[in-house]
Structures are given as structure tokens and as C-alpha cells.
Amino acid sequence: MAHGHAHSLDDLDVGPPRRGLAATLAVVVGAISLVAVVAMVMLWPSASEVPRDANPLSGEGVTLVDATVTAVKPFDCGSGGVGPDNLPTVAGDCANVTAETDAGDASFVLDSARFQAGIDVGDDIEVIRIAPSGQEATFEFYDFQRTFPLLALAIAFAVLVVAVARWRGLFALVGIGVTLLALMQFILPALLAGRSALPVAIVGSTVIMTLVLYLAHGVSIRTTSALFGTYFGIVATALMGALATDWSSLTGIGSEDDRTLVATVPDLSMSGVVAATMVIAGLGVLNDVTVTQASAVWEMRALQPTANAAKLFTSAMRIGRDHIASSVYTLVFAYAGSAMTVLLLITAYSRPLGEMASTEELGQEIVRTLVGAIGLVLAVPVTTAIAVALAPAAKDEPEHAGGHRRATA
Template identity: 65%
Template sequence: MAHSHSHTSVDYGPPRRGLATVLTIVVLALAALAIAAMVVLWPDTNNVPRDQGPYNGQGVSTLNAKVTGVDPFDCNSGGEGPDGMPQVKGDCAHITATVDDGTATFNLDAARYKAGIKPGDEVKILRIAHKGQSVFYEFLDFQRGVPLTALAAIFAVLVVVVARWRGFFAMVGIGVTLLALTKFVLPAFLSGEDPLAVAIVGSTAIMIVVLYLAHGVSIRTTSALFGTLVGIGLTGGLGLAATAWTSLSGIGSEDDQVLVATVPTLDLSGVVAATMVIAGLGVLNDVTVTQASAVWEMRALQPAARGASLFASAMRIGRDHIASSVYTLVFAYAGSAMTILLLITAYQRGLAEVATSEEIGTEIVRTLVGAIGLVLAVPITTIFAVWLAPKAIDQTPAEPSPSHRGNHAGTAGG
């Protein structure tokens, strides 16, 4: 598992079968431990909440519909709502739509109508038929299956066309990741298993599979795997400590409150720490693979370079990568929290007050913990890569033997 069958300019020299065998045993042992931990943490289906929520009640069903009419009307929307919260000003709308068994009508509030809806739009609606009451309908969402599927297909095709077999195996890796998240990680959270343990075990299993799928079976990939696994462990430990230190409860929005009410056994504070591990996996994988590749390429270019020199050269690349990756984390989290940031800005709250709120504080801690794990993973991966890379080749010219020097002297004298 730890040695590639293809020999390029990067893995020069004879095959290192002894090292490859040892690394294979180590990786298989890690995989076995991950599988055993998954078996222990595997969620009991009886403990996973199902069919809970407002869309699964008795007499409630979801229908696909097509909007045929939009009639605005004055619903006195504006100013403050009954709970004192700001309310969108403007008209509401009476919507007519066709469904499989006829026609449905429902009203849209001012916020949704202002966002935009028109005849021809395909939507999802709720049909609510409580016992002893008249049937009525409510708007649920727009249908997005076709455009989302098309975008995913375009993405997959482009990745495979540009990256070829590497791209294809990367797509397979995405499938493995989604499978692990939906069949193990999320159900285990809901069934009451320790979220951080589940996240670390699930991330370890995902990385073992994905790294070798996307980057090939080689000693170089194994060095990146070791750095990634250490980074996962560090991020998990830092996430747990930071969550407790900053008193993050995980309840920062109305959705969080609904989730706790739906799944009372769920440890949301633990989920916050677990998400710090999962959220940083992509960038962590990126830097560890890059560092391992940098070491191998420099070894090919500088066969005589000693380990310390190789480490120093690779770290110069690593520092640049750290800077760009930290920006990536910050922008990613800022983008995901953009609605909250806009709302807080509109309220004109101070920066210190905003930063210490539950919702923004969670994103800040997640960013900082992910960045710390990322920064530490770079030198750690570089150490693994320098240790496992092909050894330096002594290029000092050999001294001629005495007899060889004598022959040369005789020739010159003659």
C-alpha cells in the first residue's frame, strides 16, 4: 500500500521494498483501528430520530407544483411584527398552482413575495389535511433538482477531462466522503455517540481512502497521510479545548434550538468541536499533499541535499501555502456567515460585541482552530516526508586508486 508500482523521476533509485512493507503494515493497522472504532461507534438505528419535524406530521405531505398565477394584495406587512422584530414592508401574494390532482392555492408573506416568484416557477408545497379540518396548502421551497444535478454533472465532467484518472478517482473520493458522512457520521451524532470521537474516526477513515484514491499508492502519499492524521488529532484536541474555554453551547440560532428540541440527546457543544475537524479536512489535505510532493520534487532536483537542507527548502514553500490557506479558511467561513454579518452590520453593533456573540464567535473559533491545526500540520508533514523520501546520494568524485594514478603518470611520462 505504501509503494507505487510506477517509477518516475521523483521516486528515483531501486524500489525500497523493506520500507514499503513496513509502511504497508502501519497503514493497514491504522485502517483496522479506524474500522474497529467505527464498529464501536456505529449508530443504533433505533436511537436515530426519524420522521420528526414539521414536514412529517400526520396528514402532512409534500407536493410538486407549478405556479400559474401570482396576485399581490395588501396584507398590512410593515413596521414591527407581534414579537417586536422588524417585518418586511410590502404586499403579500395569493398564489395559484397546479398539482397532480388539480389546483392548489396558498399565500406568500411579503418577504418571500419580494424575493421573487412568477408564473411558470416550479415549487414544492405542503398539503396539510388534519383530521376534521379543511385541506390547505403552504409554500415550502423552489424545486432545484434539475439545475443542481446539471451543475454537479458539469463539475464532474470538467474535473475528469482536465485531471483525467486523478480527477476520476477524486470524484470517487467525494462519493466515499458523502457515504461516510450520511451513513456514519451524521447518524452517529443523532444517536448520541460522542461527536468529537465520531468526527476523528470518520475523518481518519475518509482520509485513508481518499488520499490513496486521488494521489495514488506510494510512499509519498503515505507521508502526506501521516501528516494529515496528526493534523486531524491536533485539530480535534484544540477544538475540544477551545469550545470549552470560550463557552460555545452550539445554540446560536433558531434552527439550533429546533434541533435540540427534536433530538434532546444531541450534544451540540460537542458537535461544534466536531465540525472544526470536518470543516478543515479539505484544506488540511491540500497542504499535506503539497508538502509531501514538494519534498519529493526537491529530492529529485537535489539528490545530494541533506535532510536539514531539504526540510528548510520545503518549509519555504510551506510558509507561502500556509498564508494562502489561512485566507481560504477565513473567506470560506465569512462567506458561510454572510447573512448573519449583514444583519449585525445593519444593527450597527460594535465589532467587539459582534465577535463575542454565539453565532460569530463559533465561526471565529472554528477558523482559528482550523488555522492552528493547518499551521502545525505543515512542519509535521514535512518531517515525515523528509524522513521517508529517498535518501541523499553522495556525489563526491571517487579518488583514483594508486595503480590508476601510476598508469596515468606513466602515460604522461611516455
């Protein structure tokens, strides 16, 4: 009786188990993982090596307190739209704001930019309370309280992921936790401690993607083929990032935050950080591309059990070409969304895009996007070729016309 192809991608390896290949791949992945972990241990900074600047809110008598706005009174503060050095400022009124805290009322002045952005009675905010010893407390506006909406969105996201993707979704959430842990405990401290940025990015990304891929997609030959493609993409992006950063003379000093960081950590190589961010920023899309291509090869093998390697590669690359196009758009749209303020400012200034593109701030993002796109484009054929090599071998053509419908992987 003929069998169909209604099995999931995780069940495509039917037929005789390939224990020899699985064991060989386990040894290879284990060796790569061991090297990465040893390198991580060597690069891991001690607590004393990580520069720590004084927290502006940690001074004597300075505390951050929750408050609720009870009154907003606009007044003319002389903000005419031009500030020091003829730089534009927000024209309009400022406001005297009164807010209720657990310790009593707090009053402060809100500048024109903050006031025009919007603040109303009943808003939950945070204020800085400054109370030096022996002096009356003064207050400054800090920000709006966003803990509840952020937490609610995170919970909704997690519930939906688990509800739709079930165990795979749960493991993907665990993967997010692993990624954040590696970033906060290794990558960021190592960069601050002055470790070479590219080795830190490559080692950290290798460890992250090894754990995340197996967590989210299960331990299988198919997942391993995607992992090998991801390794290639990480290394390729790192090398191109280093070359592109040097070639385009990116210094990493493109904003006020960059200058503050350099002042806080003088030994930090900002150009190295730029190259490292090209690796890390592209991990999500790179992972998406490599997993899709590996899955496409396995599905093509199930649908075409007698196809030779060349035909299997060609079929999977048809999917890969579509995925490349959509992934490139994803990278561009992601940058356009995150840099909307800068792009709006360029438009308002009526400066040519070509002129602004060569500035440090925009140039960093353009190079980062292009390098990431090149890395994922190269990863598609490489991952496909690896997957074809590791996928179940083609079956011989059946002798009888009715025998070719058996499902295979």
C-alpha cells in the same frame, strides 16, 4: 547522457525500489486503519439508538407536490415592518398565488418576505398539500424546484474534473462518495445516538482520509507521508477544538436550528458537536496542505538529488509558508461567504464587530476558523519533516562535473 526532470510526481520514486520501507509503512498504516475500523464498529449505533422525530411532512393527508405558478396577485396585508415583540419584519405587500399541479389548481398566500424575494408566473415550485380526511385540501408554499439546476451543476463539475484530471479526477469523485457515505451512515447517526463527539470525529476523519488520499493520489510512500501529516492534523485539531470550546464556553446553541435540534435530540451534547465540526470542517484544507508539502519534498529531492535533509526541509518549507498564507485566507473567505447574511445584519444594526464576535453564533465560527487554521499551520512543518524522512536519500556528490545531472528521487 543526461536525464531531465520531466516526469510526474507519481513517478518520482525512480531508482532501486524501497520495498522494505514500503512494507514497514504498509504495516503501520494497516495497524492505524485496523484500530480506526474497530473503533468505528464499536461506535456504530444501531438503528434503534438513533433518535427519529416525526417528519413535519409525514402527517396524515400531508403531501409535497410539484406545481407551476400561473398567477401572482399582490395585496396589502398590513406588513408595516414591525412584527411581534417589536422585531423587524419585511414591509410591503403579500401575494395571492395560484399554481397548477397534476391534481388541479392550488392557491395560497405568500407572506411579504417571500413575495419581496421574488416569485413570477412560470416558476416551478413545490407546495405542501394538506388534506385531512373529509376536509377540503389547502396549500402552503414550500420552496422552489431546484433538482434540475443542482443535478446539471453536479454533472458539469464531474465532467470537468474527469476531463482535466482524468483517472485522478475520477478517483477523487469516488472519494467524495466515500466521504458522504461515512458522514451519512456513521458520523451523523453516531452523534445523534449520543456517542462522544470527538472520538466519532477523529475515527470518521481517519477512515475517510485514509481512503480518500490513496484513492485520489495513489498508493505510494509519498502519499503515505501526506497521510501521516494528515493524521497529526486531525488529532491536533481535535484536541485544540475541545480545549477551545470549553475555554470559550461555547454551548452550540447559537441559532433557531440549534434549539430545534436540542428539542429533537435532548441527549445530544451540542458543545461536543461544535468541537467535532472543527475537525471535519478543516479536513479539506488540511488534506490540500499535507499533499502539497509531500509533493514539494519529492520534487525538491528530484531537483536536488545531493541535498541533505536540512536543505531539503528548508526548500520545501518555502513553499509551505506560501501555502499557509493562502490556506488561512481560504478559511477566512469561506466563513465570510457562508456567514454573509449574519455579517450584513451586524452592519445594518451598526453594532461593534467586537461586541458581536463574542456572541454564540459568531463566536462558534471564529473559534472554528482559528482552530482549523492553527491545525493546518502545525501540520505543514510536521508533514514536511515526515516527508523528508521518507523521501529517497540524498546521493553522493558526483566525482565528475558532467555526472550530476542524472534525475533521481
